[in-house]
Amino acid sequence: MPNKFPPQIKIPATYMRGGTSKGVFFNLTDLPEAAQVPGEARDKLLLRVVGSPDPYGKHTDGMGGATSSTSKTVILSKSTKEDHDVDYLFGQVSIDKPFVDWSGNCGNLTAAVGSFAITSGLVDPSRIPDNGVAVVRIWQANIEKTIVAHVPITNGEVQETGDFELDGVTFPAAEVKVEFMDPADGEGSMFPTGNLVDDLEVPGLGTFKATMINAGIPTIFLNADEIDFNGTTYNGTELQEAINGDGHALTMFEVIRAHGAVKMGLINDIEEAANRQHTPKVAFVAPPADYVSSSGKQINANDIDLNVRALSMGKLHHAMMGTAAVAIATAATIPGTLVNLAAGGGERQGVTFGHPSGTLKVGAETQKQGNDWVAKKVIMSRSARVLMEGWVRVPGDCF
Template sequence: MFKPQVRIPATYMRGGTSKGVFFRLEDLPQIAQQPGPARDALLLRVIGSPDPYGKHTDGMGGATSSTSKTVILSKSDKDDHDVDYLFGQVSIDKPFIDWSGNCGNLTAAVGAFAISNGLVGKHRLPENGLCTVRIWQANISKTIVAHVPMTHGEVQETGDFELDGVTFPAAEVQIEFMDPADGEGALFPTGNLVDELQVPGMGALQATLINAGIPTIFVNAEDIGYTGTELQEAINNDTQALARFEALRAHGAVKMGLIKDIEEAAARQHTPKIAFVAKAKDYTASSGRQVKAKDVDLLVRALSMGKLHHAMMGTAAVAIGTAAAIPGTLVNLAAGGGNRNLVRFGHPSGTLQVGAEAIQLDGDWQVTKAIMSRSARVLMEGQVRVPGDAF
């Protein structure tokens, strides 16, 4: 006999340029309320992974790194925090969930979900105006503050804020990533603003290795044969290029101390991220929109889960804003150098602005917070169904 499907309360949400399946921890089956194989198996089945066809036809995933995501939220027992936020990046073709980092885009939806699902105390909810939701990001042990608009006591989702990479406008949600150096690591794990990274097949590359928002490896576009104006098809259809990027990611991860040897990179797909930067120039975005050099400070292209991202990961945007604020990094130099606390960069879908506050203490750089605006919207809510023998 096959076990029947079980029903699990869930909400399907867009946050920034990503979307994922959101759960309250207490709504998960008891066996999946703790980290472990049962939880991973359940969430894999919800998304529809692993899928050798790469389509996620039998699940809620969208078969891209931006849409193969899960979120578990619970009321926080930490002082001065409302909600604990745990993010799982689901592999498309492997039975694997990476819990090593945050999703900055889905962070934009965490506050709205928390308010609507009773995870924020009613005494903290304004009838109209902005609700400040204090989020504990459990993957990296960091505080994030989301400012969620409220109208007549409910989350305001509709609005006129436009975000490149998202088709329709919505209400603006401002997010502050406090002390964004990832986890307990140093902002610059090697102690250098620029390192020389030896990568087989690519040679010696200048690289900025930074631990902000999410561990990220920045290289110059021209050093690896690109211009910084590339769209997804220029890279994602080139298997040799993707293999070189994965080699770069693996060697950078070792240099950053995230893994001990390059073979371990396969079990850490979500982090670190790879990005390449270039000086500002005109290009055509994926929507057909013309982005002018005068409208951006620099160009950035980033890879997530082995593919060029269609826009920009929110956590990588934090890394970009942080690196841009520190004179001498490759990101800062591509933007023209000097001191800056705000940067607008061009990505495949258009442009994005991010700010960061950086200070130097006893020779070491520290970033107190990074700020950006995103939007979020509930797409569907109710219950997901999963075969009872799947976890």
């Protein structure tokens, strides 16, 4: 008697850490034919790979880690763009809902794109030195921007081990420098409202000063000391449990995010925010202050320029999203933004900011052209390594 349940299929895949995130990487041509093009089949496949939607919030039956940092997927292919090596498409998989958000990039996983592209044969061998640094030109297809990854090479192979330490990552690894070129969002101007600081009216909560910027990823920055939920005022030194354990606070942040998304022109109605969880991000800033990081490391106020806390997919991030770090660096170098003012104001070429896991240094090149600000590039260092490679298996009828 034939089995009415089709067997599992296996798809070549690599599980990688990039920065403070990890995800499942695919070569486009390795995907089943129906999933090689955007659409329902691709989304259903990636949802099943990660293990979503999961009402238990654990991703027990998939490759996800039930956090915004670990429910990620990447599809790479040889670039169709001139002067680029690889096309990079990022899918943020919802944990508890059946959808994949394609609206933005993952800056952390970008650090792993270059090495995956090299080891997968997507980069011309003539561009890879026997020893030194391979410059991988990445076309970020979600946001249509160029990113350049500087990948260390030893004896013709990607060098993954090293002594570079990144707060939020347990073990040291090789340093990968990443340049986000012209990072202002392609959907419009860097400041979609035309203002460095807006009054963001949120019915039922009040009016907040907000810097809303499209750089790296659309981001709404607030002042920590203006946020007061049920008598709790934030100071910018919060760790995950202080916010993620407070359901009321998370709901309020989502309401603020939805209204900010409307004001930024990303959605037409706040109801649309539920289907656009990945963007925009919401973050809050504060002047430097001492705190103890999630690993127990003492962070001293005199070692940082400001504190920043950011939410991703409805929860406070355990460190900092790479794309949000791009937004922080860009805003910090523009006098008058809330990020710049929290860092002390004035002109600067970058900042070192505190986040729940420690600190991060980012640099940016911005300039004013007429009435508009333009970001030339943002630079930061991350690390990446392969965690597992082989095949991922899913039921043959899941897509």
